[in-house]
Amino acid sequence: xxxxxxxxxxxxxxxxxxxxxxxxxxxxxxxxxxxxxxxxxxxxxxxxxxxxxxxxxxxxxxxxxxxxxxxxxxxxxxxxxxxxxxxxxxxxxxxxxxxxxxxxxxxxxxxxxxxxxxxxxxxxxxxxxxxxxxxxxxxxxxxxxxxxxxxxxxxxxxxxxxxxxxxxxxxxxxxxxxxxxxxxxxxxxxxxxxxxxxxxxxxxxxxxxxxxxxxxxxxxxxxxxxxxxxxxxxxxxxxxxxxxxxxxxxxxxxxxxxxxxxxxxxx
Amino acid sequence: xxxxxxxxxxxxxxxxxxxxxxxxxxxxxxxxxxxxxxxxxxxxxxxxxxxxxxxxxxxxxxxxxxxxxxxxxxxxxxxxxxxxxxxxxxxxxxxxxxxxxxxxxxxxxxxxxxxxxxxxxxxxxxxxxxxxxxxxxxxxxxxxxxxxxxxxxxxxxxxxxxxxxxxxxxxxxxxxxxxxxxxxxxxxxxxxxxxxxxxxxxxxxxxxxxxxxxxxxxxxxxxxxxxxxxxxxxxxxxxxxxxxxxxxxxxxxxxxxxxxxxxxxxxxxx
Amino acid sequence: xxxxxxxxxxxxxxxxxxxxxxxxxxxxxxxxxxxxxxxxxxxxxxxxxxxxxxxxxxxxxxxxxxxxxxxxxxxxxxxxxxxxxxxxxxxxxxxxxxxxxxxxxxxxxxxxxxxxxxxxxxxxxxxxxxxxxxxxxxxxxxxxxxxxxxxxxxxxxxxxxxxxxxxxxxxxxxxxxxxxxxxxxxxxxxxxxxxxxxxxxxxxxxxxxxxxxxxxxxxxxxxxxxxxxxxxxxxxxxxxxxxxxxxxxxxxxxxxxxxxxxxxxxxxxxxxxxxxxxxxxxxxxxxxxxxxxxxxxxxxxxxxxxxxxxxxxxxxxxxxxxxxxxxx
Numbered sequence: 001x002x003x004x005x006x007x008x009x010x011x012x013x014x015x016x017x018x019x020x021x022x023x024x025x026x027x028x029x030x031x032x033x034x035x036x037x038x039x040x041x042x043x044x045x046x047x048x049x050x051x052x053x054x055x056x057x058x059x060x061x062x063x064x065x066x067x068x069x070x071x072x073x074x075x076x077x078x079x080x081x082x083x084x085x086x087x088x089x090x091x092x093x094x095x096x097x098x099x100x101x102x103x104x105x106x107x108x109x110x111x112x113x114x115x116x117x118x119x120x121x122x123x124x125x126x127x128x129x130x131x132x133x134x135x136x137x138x139x140x141x142x143x144x145x146x147x148x149x150x151x152x153x154x155x156x157x158x159x160x161x162x163x164x165x166x167x168x169x170x171x172x173x174x175x176x177x178x179x180x181x182x183x184x185x186x187x188x189x190x191x192x193x194x195x196x197x198x199x200x201x202x203x204x205x206x207x208x209x210x211x212x213x214x215x216x217x218x219x220x221x222x223x224x225x226x227x228x229x230x231x232x233x234x235x236x237x238x239x240x241x242x243x244x245x246x247x248x249x250x251x252x253x254x255x256x257x258x259x260x261x262x263x264x265x266x267x
Numbered sequence: 268x269x270x271x272x273x274x275x276x277x278x279x280x281x282x283x284x285x286x287x288x289x290x291x292x293x294x295x296x297x298x299x300x301x302x303x304x305x306x307x308x309x310x311x312x313x314x315x316x317x318x319x320x321x322x323x324x325x326x327x328x329x330x331x332x333x334x335x336x337x338x339x340x341x342x343x344x345x346x347x348x349x350x351x352x353x354x355x356x357x358x359x360x361x362x363x364x365x366x367x368x369x370x371x372x373x374x375x376x377x378x379x380x381x382x383x384x385x386x387x388x389x390x391x392x393x394x395x396x397x398x399x400x401x402x403x404x405x406x407x408x409x410x411x412x413x414x415x416x417x418x419x420x421x422x423x424x425x426x427x428x429x430x431x432x433x434x435x436x437x438x439x440x441x442x443x444x445x446x447x448x449x450x451x452x453x454x455x456x457x458x459x460x461x462x463x464x465x466x467x468x469x470x471x472x473x474x475x476x477x478x479x480x481x482x483x484x485x486x487x488x489x490x491x492x493x494x495x496x497x498x499x500x501x502x503x504x505x506x507x508x509x510x511x512x513x514x515x516x517x518x519x520x521x522x523x524x525x526x527x528x529x530x531x532x533x534x535x536x537x
Numbered sequence: 538x539x540x541x542x543x544x545x546x547x548x549x550x551x552x553x554x555x556x557x558x559x560x561x562x563x564x565x566x567x568x569x570x571x572x573x574x575x576x577x578x579x580x581x582x583x584x585x586x587x588x589x590x591x592x593x594x595x596x597x598x599x600x601x602x603x604x605x606x607x608x609x610x611x612x613x614x615x616x617x618x619x620x621x622x623x624x625x626x627x628x629x630x631x632x633x634x635x636x637x638x639x640x641x642x643x644x645x646x647x648x649x650x651x652x653x654x655x656x657x658x659x660x661x662x663x664x665x666x667x668x669x670x671x672x673x674x675x676x677x678x679x680x681x682x683x684x685x686x687x688x689x690x691x692x693x694x695x696x697x698x699x700x701x702x703x704x705x706x707x708x709x710x711x712x713x714x715x716x717x718x719x720x721x722x723x724x725x726x727x728x729x730x731x732x733x734x735x736x737x738x739x740x741x742x743x744x745x746x747x748x749x750x751x752x753x754x755x756x757x758x759x760x761x762x763x764x765x766x767x768x769x770x771x772x773x774x775x776x777x778x779x780x781x782x783x784x785x786x787x788x789x790x791x792x793x794x795x796x797x798x799x800x801x802x803x804x805x806x807x808x809x810x811x812x813x814x815x816x817x818x819x820x821x822x823x824x825x826x827x828x829x830x831x832x833x834x835x836x837x838x839x840x841x842x843x844x845x846x847x848x849x850x851x852x853x854x855x856x857x858x859x860x861x862x863x864x865x
Binding site for chain 2: 019023026027030031079083187191194195198199201202203205206209210211214218
């Protein structure tokens with residue numbers, strides 16, 4: 001029955017969804033609840049702008065940083081996205097490499113379901129799970145802002161930020177899926193995908209510090225840069241950027257599907 | 268034959284030790300190779316000096332901004348500060364495999380049917396991972412040396428060595444925590460989840476505490492273990508031996524406690 | 538003082554705790570339409586088990602899935618701890634002297650999991666190094682591997698389940714243990730290898746060693762075991778020699794008459810039960826003497842009467858079917 005794998009995946013990951021929602025929500029809550037009075041920081045906004053390109057070394061623009069919501073950006077959207085990335089890695093690993101190593105994949109693929117559907121229904125289920133975690137955590141972050149008089153968060157901005165998570169998360173998911181389908185061994189896939197996340201995070205940070213063309217190059221090869229966490233709070237969603245990332249994710253998913261379709265299972 | 272579990276764990280860890288070491292070393296090497304010139308570093312330090320304290324701390328640097336104008340300062344911020352949370356991922360993964368990982372996949376059942384007291388499984392594996400951790404840090408240091416050689420930069424290697432060595436006690440501590448949780452909880456994914464949460468919350472408390480000057484957040488940050496293993500501070504002011512000893516003692520004590528916990532419970536009784 | 542038995546248990550009891558709050562939470566997804574699961578009661582896996590296994594015998598432990606066989610074995614090996622009672626193995630306390638005991642015991646778990654990415658010969662070397670005398674143990678391991686036609690140069694993950702089982706047997710037997718504890722040992726072995734395996738067990742017995750194996754393959758137990766213990770719902774129902782168990786008071790009878798045997802003809806005949814009529818043929822179970830049956834059929838021309846003693850399988854079913862045999 002169409003949708004059975006999708007529903008099974010949602011049910012099977014219900015507990016993980018709750019845990020991740022709690023963890024990311026805690027991030028948002030903590031970032032908002034302890035955000036200090038930013039009056040002092042605001043005075044530096046003009047100064048920061050005058051430094052030109054170097055002002056990007058913090059990874060967020062001066063405009064963002066000098067607002068109360070900038071603090072939330074720095075903590076919630078930056079660090080929580082790092083942990084979201086690991087969630088995407090764990091999720092993608094569980095689809096093929098994890099189940100293959102545990103011998104579960106053999107009998108699952110003996111069911112009258114094409115391999116591609118098995119992969120895609122689960123991918124779609126995880127997209128829904130990411131959306132649930134992201135929107136609920138965003139809502140908790142927004143509600144938390146009522147607890148701190150120094151912070152004023154716009155609901156639609158937070159909603160946009162939550163939506164902005166999804167294409168990049170799916171990119172990490174699809175890359176990991178591709179890796180896990182190709183290398184097959186769970187531990188090796190975790191190691192490679194983990195390195196992909198850590199190296200991207202690191203290169204983005206290093207690019208900020210180095211600055212100039214070299215820095216721009218380092219940032220350019222990191223998905224953390226293209227995720228544009230800061231600008232979404234100021235300029236709103238960038239549909240073109242989101243679609244580009246989604247297209248790359250779709251390409252990786254297609255490659256993963258092709259590799260999964262062609263290869264032996266459980267040998 | 269003496270210490271069979273220790274030797275076998277070492278043997279099986281050779282490949283993963285090299286991979287982890289090379290991954291860290293590659294990132295360290297890149298940091299050194301990308302090191303900006305002295306003029307750029309000074310501009311960077313001047314810029315930071317103009318920032319409010321909260322922003323300076325957000326960068327993960329101390330208040331000695333002249334340090335930022337040095338190559339060591341750049342490496343402190345660009346590598347050690349940024350990568351801090353990933354260094355403890357290694358003891359988390361390996362600590363999980365000490366008992367919970369093997370219990371979950373069933374191989375512990377065979378191991379414990381051999382004439383081997385349970386405590387020895389924990390102690391020998393823990394000791395083996397201390398050796399592999401040392402090897403990883405040596406490879407990491409090698410990456411920095413290679414970067415120095417390739418980029419031709421002058422670095423105070425004594426400061427770098429202190430920063431690299433400073434990673435060891437906190438890794439030892441996290442492995443102790445993971446071993447204890449693993450001895451109590453038999454499922455690897457729960458061990459990973461619990462300890463990862465502990466690490467992430469510690470990290471968050473530390474990062475936010477740095478920025479929340481004079482607030483509850485700053486006070487809360489003192490319960491984060493990252494507060495006491497700060498390589499950036501070590502590079503500025505030298506090793507804090509009390510923290511080093513405290514982490515090492517705590518790590519070993521937690522491991523010894525885990526032998527007791529492990530000895531008292533049923534194996535794979537679910 | 539005589540030699541201590543290979544295994545002796547007294548009032549051995551294992552009760553697994555029921556679910557707590559956390560388990561409720563963990564179980565919520567299994568409950569349709571809600572998040573709250575009812576509390577799970579404690580599980581009495583083993584209840585007051587008194588058992589004595591003598592040295593030099595092959596003892597079969599029979600029982601359906603969930604009867605408590607594996608729990609019993611795990612208690613003997615100190616992998617889990619008893620709620621009540623105690624177990625002594627080779628004269629040693631199973632819990633206090635676990636390490637000394639493990640030196641003299643070989644174990645094959647029912648669900649054997651080994652390090653998948655390791656080569657079998659590396660695993661054998663590791664086990665040998667934990668046990669001590671590496672060259673001797675490896676020599677014996679190689680001999681066993683050869684007899685079981687096991688290629689030890691391959692990684693475990695490339696093995697079939699049967700080959701993994703063989704590796705488990707080699708690990709269990711390579712140090713020539715005084716007591717072999719085997720949990721469902723022959724599952725996954727092909728018939729030829731099963732014969733080799735049985736031969737290995739007989740050789741162990743001939744050398745005065747003891748084998749304690751759990752199984753639900755009755756023909757296997759009947760073939761190689763000296764005595765059998767039957768376990769159900771955590772309670773030891775019977776311990777008998779295989780010979781005594783198969784020498785029971787009922788027989789299976791098959792009768793063929795020249796004309797059709799009418800329904801009801803064999804009702805209320807003393808000692809006759811489980812009658813199946815098919816035209817001129819009747820199959821039945823007979824307790825006691827033949828005389829009442831022969832009198833009931835005196836009006837028929839009987840062409841053929843065949844009798845066979847019940848197999849262990851039929852006895853087993855009698856024990857488990859409705860428990861009537863147990864009550865008797």
